[in-house]
Amino acid sequence: MSIWTKVLYAFVSVSVATVYGLTLSGIVRKLYARVHGRFGPPVWQPFLDIIQTYSRRVAVSHGNMFFLGPVFRLAGGLGTYLFIPVIFGSALFSNFSMAGDLLLVMYFVFFGQLGMALGAGQGGHPYSPLGIARGLSQMSAFEVPFSLAVIAVAIQYNSLNITSIVAAQQGGFMHWTLLTNPLAVIAAMISMLGMNMHAPFSIVLAPQEIPIGPPVEMNSSFLSLLQTNRGLFAAAKLVLFMNLFFGGATTLVEMILKTFFIYMFSVFVGAAYPRFRPEQSFRFFLKWPAFIGVLSIIYITYLGGAS
Amino acid sequence: MNRKHIDEIEKQMKLANEGLPEEERKFFADVIPTRVDPFNKYWEQFLNWARSRSLWMLAFGTGCGSTELRPLMTSRFDMARFGIFPRPTPRQASVFVVGGYASIKTIKRIIRSYEQMQGPKYVIALGSCTINGGMYYDSYNTINRLDYYIPVDVYIAGCMPRPEALIAGFNRLKEKIVAGECEGMNEYTDKFDWFKKNQKEIIKDWNMPDYNW
Numbered sequence: 001m002s003i004w005t006k007v008l009y010a011f012v013s014v015s016v017a018t019v020y021g022l023t024l025s026g027i028v029r030k031l032y033a034r035v036h037g038r039f040g041p042p043v044w045q046p047f048l049d050i051i052q053t054y055s056r057r058v059a060v061s062h063g064n065m066f067f068l069g070p071v072f073r074l075a076g077g078l079g080t081y082l083f084i085p086v087i088f089g090s091a092l093f094s095n096f097s098m099a100g101d102l103l104l105v106m107y108f109v110f111f112g113q114l115g116m117a118l119g120a121g122q123g124g125h126p127y128s129p130l131g132i133a134r135g136l137s138q139m140s141a142f143e144v145p146f147s148l149a150v151i152a153v154a155i156q157y158n159s160l161n162i163t164s165i166v167a168a169q170q171g172g173f174m175h176w177t178l179l180t181n182p183l184a185v186i187a188a189m190i191s192m193l194g195m196n197m198h199a200p201f202s203i204v205l206a207p208q209e210i211p212i213g214p215p216v217e218m219n220s221s222f223l224s225l226l227q228t229n230r231g232l233f234a235a236a237k238l239v240l241f242m243n244l245f246f247g248g249a250t251t252l253v254e255m256i257l258k259t260f261f262i263y264m265f266s267v268f269v270g271a272a273y274p275r276f277r278p279e280q281s282f283r284f285f286l287k288w289p290a291f292i293g294v295l296s297i298i299y300i301t302y303l304g305g306a307s
Numbered sequence: 308m309n310r311k312h313i314d315e316i317e318k319q320m321k322l323a324n325e326g327l328p329e330e331e332r333k334f335f336a337d338v339i340p341t342r343v344d345p346f347n348k349y350w351e352q353f354l355n356w357a358r359s360r361s362l363w364m365l366a367f368g369t370g371c372g373s374t375e376l377r378p379l380m381t382s383r384f385d386m387a388r389f390g391i392f393p394r395p396t397p398r399q400a401s402v403f404v405v406g407g408y409a410s411i412k413t414i415k416r417i418i419r420s421y422e423q424m425q426g427p428k429y430v431i432a433l434g435s436c437t438i439n440g441g442m443y444y445d446s447y448n449t450i451n452r453l454d455y456y457i458p459v460d461v462y463i464a465g466c467m468p469r470p471e472a473l474i475a476g477f478n479r480l481k482e483k484i485v486a487g488e489c490e491g492m493n494e495y496t497d498k499f500d501w502f503k504k505n506q507k508e509i510i511k512d513w514n515m516p517d518y519n520w
Binding site for chain 1: 343345357361387390392427520
């Protein structure tokens with residue numbers, strides 16, 4: 001396949017993922033509204049919001065890093081998504097998966113936040129660094145169980161290539177990591193709660209405490225870049241979790257169904273719990289989830305979990 | 308035109324920022340805001356349609372009328388179904404709801420917040436106090452008419468207007484946005500000197516920049 005065909009396919013795949021991620025966030029807003037006893041905004045509201053922020057006639061920039069912050073964030077989202085094979089065996093949705101892409105994706109998941117930290121810091125608003133401090137601390141905390149789970153998966157399948165990890169899980173749900181290595185999945189799903197930043201871990205974008213948090217100074221088209229990335233990045237993370245732990249997907253419908261239910265896990269938890277204080281949130285991830293992560297590695301290495 | 312003339316014109320284009328100490332002036336805008344015209348007709352119509360369906364409201368309780376915003380936000384009246392959302396920062400908001408009477412202390416904050424919003428921006432003035440002073444018409448420290456100080460798109464009369472009246476006001480604002488009649492942002496820049504004169508007349512301790520961009 002020529003590189004241009006691949007680029008074209010990647011473009012289609014990124015567009016589908018962005019639209020899917022934004023629709024998903026519209027559904028989530030509707031769902032939260034129903035839990036509150038409201039009707040809630042229409043499902044396509046995120047699209048209208050993006051057009052609205054993009055259509056502002058003026059934008060205030062606070063310097064070069066401020067300008068680059070949203071660009072880094074979007075680069076993080078794009079980078080994460082473009083190295084994950086979305087649909088197993090499909091040429092259109094295989095993206096740029098290659099040997100060792102798991103490590104690259106792990107890096108890209110956190111790249112965007114670091115870029116955003118530099119950009120939002122230049123905004124000069126006191127709530128930006130406060131939000132960034134919370135975000136980066138929480139990120140370092142939930143990275144521990146997530147990395148342990150990913151290490152366990154890499155040991156289990158003897159591979160750092162996401163495509164071959166998905167390939168090893170084919171042939172019925174009994175082959176999914178969910179059943180062959182349940183401890184790793186538990187640790188990873190708990191760290192996903194922090195990654196998706198729904199309650200009780202919604203301490204970064206906390207409108208009632210630190211108005212909006214890091215993007216408090218982001219306006220107009222800067223904000224619309226961040227919103228676009230929020231859709232794409234949500235889809236990318238869900239696809240990563242589906243590939244590593246839930247056997248991947250062979251059709252688009254299967255992908256949508258699986259990622260939808262994976263996302264609903266963090267939404268249901270978010271709808272049922274109030275918000276943690278920052279220090280409670282950081283400590284939470286470093287206790288039981290990290291311990292379960294270590295157990296999963298011990299299980300897979302010494303107790304014959306590896307097939 | 309020689310260098311001297313250019314310097315002279317540039318000096319006239321700049322704001323005086325008189326209340327500020329010399330060492331702080333470099334931190335603030337000293338350029339007079341300029342008019343930004345709408346896009347080409349059909350594109351602007353499409354954008355106005357989207358803007359009217361996604362109104363981000365600056366959640367800043369400026370007066371007692373903002374009590375009525377809480378039932379509007381929560382499950383009884385649920386403004387989210389009309390595409391109206393609270394936004395805690397003026398940078399991202401597009402609608403400024405001025406909640407009732409504005410004391411002279413508050414009008415200072417209202418002006419700062421209004422100027423920080425990114426256009427096109429809309430203002431809804433809520434309650435009789437913003438129209439003619441209402442029950443505070445002869446008070447020594449409240450303003451009587453809001454549109455002397457910032458351009459207002461929709462007034463909602465009443466003391467207090469109920470959330471139903473607010474929803475009706477928001478719907479009126481939507482109609483005006485779709486019709487392309489909400490150019491308050493450009494009105495403010497066109498009549499900038501007049502607005503500033505009025506603002507400085509009422510605010511005696513003017514110790515902020517002339518324009519908060």
